Amino acid sequence: MFTRLTIRASKFTLSPTHLPKYPILSTSLKARTIATMTSEVQPRFQQLFTELENRFKSTNLGNDKWYILAASTIVASPDPERADQLYLHLINQPEYATPTARQALVRRLREALIKSVPIVGVCKPIEAILAISEVERDEDKDYSFTREGWQCDQANHERGTEWFQKLYARNGGGTLDLFRAHKDFSWLSTEITYGLFLSDRQVLGDVDTQLVVFPGIMSQNLPKETHWHIRGTRRLGVPKEEVELIWNCVQLVAQFFEVKLHKVPTVEEVEYDV
Structure with a gap:
């Protein structure tokens, strides 16, 4: 049988000689550091x-x-948090020297x-904005x-459909028909992806939006949708050589993050379909 053992802790007070010799940072100073x-x-x-x-x-x-x-390529990458590096790089430029310009x-x-959400999912953009x-x-x-x-109403539907048709043109009906047996996806495309997200023009214009969508899709090595959005970017009037430059820039960022994009078509391979 064990006997009870009572241990009395003696009081111990730190004297100045027991204190660490290096300074202790306050919480606010730590944050600033x-x-x-x-x-x-x-x-x-x-x-x-x-x-x-x-x-x-x-x-x-x-x-x-x-x-x-x-x-768009950073948020699609394995390291979306490095959007902070892009922001820091930009605010060091002379044109973003004031709070108004930075806002x-x-x-x-x-x-x-935000427009990357229907392209890569919500989690990576959240990591990036945080x-x-x-x-x-x-x-x-x-x-x-x-x-x-925002409301999922007729105005939203018309706005989304108009932008969708601008990119898909003669291929629009056939593309939505791919989801005949999965109508939730066609609804998602017109009402949410294009209605809520991609057709909004309060901040980014047409070409800006395609510079989110096309690189974001291509960065995931997705062949069909990369084809569709190379074609869509060309249909906006962006010259072939500039779309090729965009394609090469996406490859550059992918290589930076050690991601291989081996399934995506080239601009030349899509040109027949423009």
Whole structure:
């Protein structure tokens, strides 16, 4: 049988000599230190973004388009949190030196991530926007709400169908007919993917939107839908050589993340169908 053993703990008071010799950071100072540590753009990402930006300079797409492709490919990658690197890279540019400019920038990045939801799912865009939020300064935050009051009504249906037809044209009916036995998917396409998400023009325009959709799909190595959206981008009037540049930029980002895109068609292989 065990006997009870009572142990009396003696009182012990730390004297100054027992205190650690290094300073203890306060919670707020720790937060500021971590923020400082994470506010630097990693050199490899700096090189990637500079290369993408330089490639887009040879096009007529505009100087605010390359980072939409960067956002859509990063959020489709295995490391969507690195959207913070893109944001940090951009806010170091002279054109985004003020809170107003940064708020306009984050509206575009946020909309690119919102439009990525039906392309890559909701979880990766959430990781991406939270990563951006962690490095945003308070004065740079934008509190607008683009989908407030949205309804799945006739106006939404017409808006979604109009944008869908603009991309699919003569192929629209046949594409939706693929889901004759799975009508939830055709409804999802017209009312949600195109109605709620892709046809909204409050922040991003037509080409901006395709720079979310086409790269986001291609980044997942999806052959059929990559074909459809190479074709759709060409039907918007983007020249073949510029669509090829977009295709090459998607491959560049995929290689950066060590992802192989071996099933997607080339622009040349789709050209007959434009």
